[in-house]
Amino acid sequence: MRRLALPPxxxxxxxxxxxxxxxxxxxxxxxxxxxxxxxxLQDPALKKDAKxxxxxxxxxxxxxxxxxxxxxxxxxxxxxxxxxxxxxxQEFVALFADLLERTYVAKIEGYSxxxxxxxxxxxxxxxxxxxxxxxxxxxxxxxxxxxxFQRDGRWRVxxxxxxxxxxxxxxxxxxxxxxxxSSYQDLVTKLKAKQDEGAGSKDTxxxxxxxx
Numbered sequence: 001m002r003r004l005a006l007p008p009x010x011x012x013x014x015x016x017x018x019x020x021x022x023x024x025x026x027x028x029x030x031x032x033x034x035x036x037x038x039x040x041l042q043d044p045a046l047k048k049d050a051k052x053x054x055x056x057x058x059x060x061x062x063x064x065x066x067x068x069x070x071x072x073x074x075x076x077x078x079x080x081x082x083x084x085x086x087x088x089x090q091e092f093v094a095l096f097a098d099l100l101e102r103t104y105v106a107k108i109e110g111y112s113x114x115x116x117x118x119x120x121x122x123x124x125x126x127x128x129x130x131x132x133x134x135x136x137x138x139x140x141x142x143x144x145x146x147x148x149f150q151r152d153g154r155w156r157v158x159x160x161x162x163x164x165x166x167x168x169x170x171x172x173x174x175x176x177x178x179x180x181x182s183s184y185q186d187l188v189t190k191l192k193a194k195q196d197e198g199a200g201s202k203d204t205x206x207x208x209x210x211x212x
Contacts, residue, residue, distance in 0.1 A: 026128040026148045026155040027121050033066050034116075037108065059108060060101045068156040069097035071149070075158060076171040080179055088184075095191040096171075116144075126150040 037059065040046055046055040073093040074081045084092065119131040127149045134142040147159040159168040178187045 024121055024123065024128075026123070026146075026150075027118055027130050029155045030066065030130055030146060030148070030157070031118070033062055036062050041108070056105050056109075059105050063101050063104045064097070066157055067100070068149070068151070068158055069093055069100065071156075071158040072100070072168060073097070075168045077175055078172045080176070080184060084184070092188065092191075095188065095195060098195055099191060128155065 040055060040058050040062070043055075045051060046058070070093050073089075073096045076096065077084070077092065081089070114137065115135040117133045117135060119133055121128055121130045127147070130146040130148060132144045132146070134144055136142070142163055143161075144163075145161040146157050147161070148155045148157050159166055161167075175187055178190065
């Protein structure tokens with residue numbers, strides 16, 4: 001299964017500069033977690049090879065605070081979500097979250113000095129869009145918009161648009177193609193295969209998801 005590459009997403013979560021644009025609660029909460037990512041990456045103790053597992057587990061934990069993986073999973077599975085049983089939904093969320101978190105950690109550890117500029121936010125009830133621009137070392141600007149929603153007093157990301165391409169829409173297209181061509185179980189099998197290709201529980205800080 002082809003996986004969406006997310007270098008800009010990883011860079012966007014490593015903000016080292018902020019514009020003077022107005023920022024409300026969604027931006028504030030996103031920025032606060034980005035600061036925590038920076039603290040982890042800049043901690044001399046966690047840079048040691050012996051601390052790889054601890055560092056990656058910490059980064060995955062922060063990713064779990066930034067994204068609502070249940071919402072991301074439901075939107076990415078699209079119309080096929082309704083047909084899933086509670087146990088199937090639980091399994092799918094765990095597998096998909098594992099894929100996204102491992103991608104996030106792998107890319108973020110390759111951070112090489114990109115800057116993030118906040119360009120403002122738009123509120124629409126309990127949803128918001130936080131607009132940012134990634135500035136590469138060559139001076140190229142890449143627009144990255146975070147779509148967030150508020151639940152239980154917290155703002156969390158449910159989609160990311162990178163240069164106009166939706167992360168959720170990208171995965172929904174891939175997942176739908178697999179299910180229509182084969183079956184939902186084939187999609188689960190492919191996700192498990194991706195999980196097995198990953199670094200494993202000792203490197204990523206997450207135990208392997210077993211079938212219910």
